[in-house]
Amino acid sequence: MTKILRLACLVLCALMVLTGAAGCGQKPQAVRLKVSEVTHSVFYAPQYAALNLGYFADEGLEIELSNGQGADKVMTAVLTGAVDIGFAGPEASIYVYNEGKADYCEVFAQLTQRDGAFLIGRQKEDAFDFTQTKGKVVLPGRKGGVPYMTLEYVFKQHGVVPGKDVTFDDSVQFAMMTGAFTGGTGDYVTAFEPTASKLEQEGKGYILASIGKESGEIPYTAYFASKSYIEKNKDLVKKFIRAIYRGQQWVAKSSPKEIANVIAASFPDTDIKLLEKSAASYKGIEAWCTSPVMKAEAYEKLQTVMTEAGELKQKAPFDKVVNNSLAKEVINP
Structure with a gap:
């Protein structure tokens, strides 16, 4: 075998290896994110729409969703590292910040803007x-x-x-x-x-x-994670927010019937007509945000409600508890 022929064989083999590697790498493995929701409700329709319409998958994310059954339990799961992202009322993050914890939680995306009860x-x-x-x-x-x-x-x-x-x-x-x-x-x-x-x-x-x-309007439920987690995983968090934002936009332009049909997979034991009625109730009071960015005035109203309830002795700064930077990058790329 001549040197030229041997060289040609080597080049051909290398091309075959590279082609095979490229073929195997066409679809990278999805990154799994553990998310704990405060409860399971049609109130969170934009989230389930994002899941069932494949918006998280489009971002290369696989969501492992669990029911925390209470904001305090959701926050505990986040602080102990049992989950990556918590989904509950922003008051949980305010409490933790006021406790003086160094690695406190930051709210990075809002989903609902009214009480869903x-x-x-x-x-x-x-x-x-x-x-x-x-x-x-x-x-x-x-x-x-x-x-x-x-x-x-x-x-x-x-x-x-x-x-x-x-x-x-x-x-x-x-x-x-x-x-x-x-x-x-x-x-x-x-x-x-x-x-x-x-x-x-x-x-x-x-x-x-x-x-x-x-x-009236109040930042009722939002996503949060520890400050260190957000800092280390900015791109990952932005992907999460992008999927949620798409879910918010889809729900805003869809009818209660369309919403019910899409989120039905997340409520297998609930009658479709009941889901439609529930979606209509929430659309009727404008419960869902159309943007993941939290408003400072709404945050202040929440703190007023907490203060009047005797649960907040000291207000927490908006720019400490709420991190809107990544959400703003998502909606204004």
Whole structure:
């Protein structure tokens, strides 16, 4: 074999190896992100749309979603490294910052802009007024959490003072409230969709008011991670935000029926008509953000609600707790 022939063979072999390697590398392995959500609800439709429409997959991300069943538990999971990203009320990040923790959590994307709970009563009341709850017992969730504090804020706005005019029974865990209510505990309970509509469908309760409609705009649920994690994984976090932003935009332009059909895979045990009704309820009160960027004025309103609830002794700076930089890069590339 001549030198030229040997050289040709070597070049051919090298090309075959390179071609094979390129073929194997066409689709890099997805990066898995562990995300803990505060509860599982149609309230978070943009997130499920992003999952089911393949927006996370488009970014090379595989989301491992778990139900933390409470903001305090979600935050614990983030701080201990059990999950990468937490999804709950921003109040959890405010509390941690005020504790003086060096590697505190930063909120990097907002998903919902109103309270997603509905007040449920035992009787149907066509002309419900919050004053009708005086002398009664309400199951509000965990004291110190956004659901509790927003509910308290709304009651006070209607001239009903918890602890004086009405009893807020916070002894029942958030995940157990509707079960306790249907079992006979309390006169009223708050519930997210599709649970609220399901209770009504089964004749076990009646939707009387939207807490989000009554409270106005407030940064209710958002994504957060430790400051160090965000700093080390900026590109990864931007990919996550980009998928969420696409989910927000898709939901904003879609009908409740379209939303129900897309998120159905995330709620396999829920009737499609119930999902559609739930989506319509949330679109009706403009519960979903159209941008992941949190507004400073909305953040300040949250701190006002927390202060009035007696849960916040010192306000936390917006530019410390909220990191909008990556979200702004996503929506204005």
